[in-house]
Amino acid sequence: MTDAGTPSSARHWVRPSVQALNAYHVPDAGGFIKLDAMENPYAWPDELIDEWLRVLRSVQMNRYPDPAPGALQGLLRERLGVPPDMDLLLGNGSDELIQLVALGVGGAQRTVMAPEPGFVMYRHCAVAAGANYVAVPLEGESYGLPRERMLDALREHRPAVVFLAFPNNPTGNLFDRAVVDAVIEASPALVVIDEAYAPFAGVTYLDRLHECPNLLVMRTLSKMGLAGLRLGCLCGSRAWLAQIGKLRLPYNINVLTQASVAFALRHWDVFEGQAAWIVRDRERMLRSLRALKGIVAYPSAANFILFRVPAGRAGGIFEGLRSEGILVKKLDPEAPLLADCLRVTVGTPRENRCFLGALARLL
Numbered sequence: 001m002t003d004a005g006t007p008s009s010a011r012h013w014v015r016p017s018v019q020a021l022n023a024y025h026v027p028d029a030g031g032f033i034k035l036d037a038m039e040n041p042y043a044w045p046d047e048l049i050d051e052w053l054r055v056l057r058s059v060q061m062n063r064y065p066d067p068a069p070g071a072l073q074g075l076l077r078e079r080l081g082v083p084p085d086m087d088l089l090l091g092n093g094s095d096e097l098i099q100l101v102a103l104g105v106g107g108a109q110r111t112v113m114a115p116e117p118g119f120v121m122y123r124h125c126a127v128a129a130g131a132n133y134v135a136v137p138l139e140g141e142s143y144g145l146p147r148e149r150m151l152d153a154l155r156e157h158r159p160a161v162v163f164l165a166f167p168n169n170p171t172g173n174l175f176d177r178a179v180v181d182a183v184i185e186a187s188p189a190l191v192v193i194d195e196a197y198a199p200f201a202g203v204t205y206l207d208r209l210h211e212c213p214n215l216l217v218m219r220t221l222s223k224m225g226l227a228g229l230r231l232g233c234l235c236g237s238r239a240w241l242a243q244i245g246k247l248r249l250p251y252n253i254n255v256l257t258q259a260s261v262a263f264a265l266r267h268w269d270v271f272e273g274q275a276a277w278i279v280r281d282r283e284r285m286l287r288s289l290r291a292l293k294g295i296v297a298y299p300s301a302a303n304f305i306l307f308r309v310p311a312g313r314a315g316g317i318f319e320g321l322r323s324e325g326i327l328v329k330k331l332d333p334e335a336p337l338l339a340d341c342l343r344v345t346v347g348t349p350r351e352n353r354c355f356l357g358a359l360a361r362l363l
């Protein structure tokens with residue numbers, strides 16, 4: 001009798017660093033007003049759905065997808081504003097691209113660095129790749145990128161890759177560009193600027209790719225309204241992307257995603273219109289949150305707002321909102337800088353009113 005397959009042998013053979021990871025938890029959201037995951041709350045107009053379904057009729061499900069979809073890449077370049085002489089690498093969501101960078105540039109004996117609080121996938125993918133992960137704490141209260149602390153950490157750890165989310169998740173702020181520039185300049189290796197929230201921030205590093213040969217810019221269509229399709233995009237020089245691209249599994253972007261994203265990009269004005277509503281409603285939500293006694297709401301350039309509730313009440317308020325059918329993200333007690341913090345995604349005006357009403361009652 002062998003013990004292969006028993007729980008004790010999984011504990012023996014699964015790498016300790018993987019055993020120490022927490023699985024990425026996605027709560028059951030059935031029936032909730034879902035303000036926890038930075039999704040676009042707007043459905044497609046009916047005419048658009050009819051036209052899209054006509055496009056899908058011609059998709060050949062029995063064939064492998066095009067591994068290098070030229071027309072789709074052309075549309076992406078145009079809509080995102082990718083400089084013509086820069087390359088693109090497409091991922092099954094930008095999460096997959098983070099994983100490819102961590103595998104190809106990180107890995108054993110190497111360090112991956114990111115400021116924290118930050119996007120959890122940087123740590124997750126670094127650990128999965130067997131790299132050493134170094135978190136640099138943001139400034140208390142302002143969540144700014146700390147210049148000296150970053151430069152010291154670069155000198156001390158010499159990371160193979162630094163991830164910077166611009167705007168940052170879960171804090172929502174844009175880091176000071178002068179500090180980001182100093183990090184790019186001082187970095188001995190690769191810097192990836194993750195612009196998942198660019199549609200709501202209106203600023204980008206895409207136009208800096210020429211000057212910064214150690215820079216890659218990452219985008220996703222998820223927050224713009226296509227989270228279900230899973231398409232992310234890494235932009236930069238061929239020197240980096242041709243190497244990292246070798247790790248991509250050949251057919252990572254399926255035929256339905258390719259056809260549907262190309263269709264959506266041809267109707268990009270619809271999504272840009274929705275993003276403009278979200279930005280408008282973000283400012284309203286920020287004012288309303290700040291008008292609530294006991295709430296500190298942080299400025300945001302993204303489609304969500306980080307806010308702090310009175311000490312010790314994050315759990316109770318989170319549960320209270322949930323019992324009223326509203327799902328937000330509880331960040332307390334993830335990190336000391338996030339004590340008493342919750343994060344809310346900007347929804348439709350009606351969803352935002354429900355959330356604000358429930359929060360006011362709970363306070």
Ligand SMILES: *Cc1c(COP(=O)(O)O)cnc(C)c1O
Nearest residue numbers: 093094095119165169196220222
């Ligand atoms: C949501 C998010 C992503 C992941 O996006 P996908 O393309 O859906 O995988 C990447 N980076 C940041 C900072 C995010 O908040």
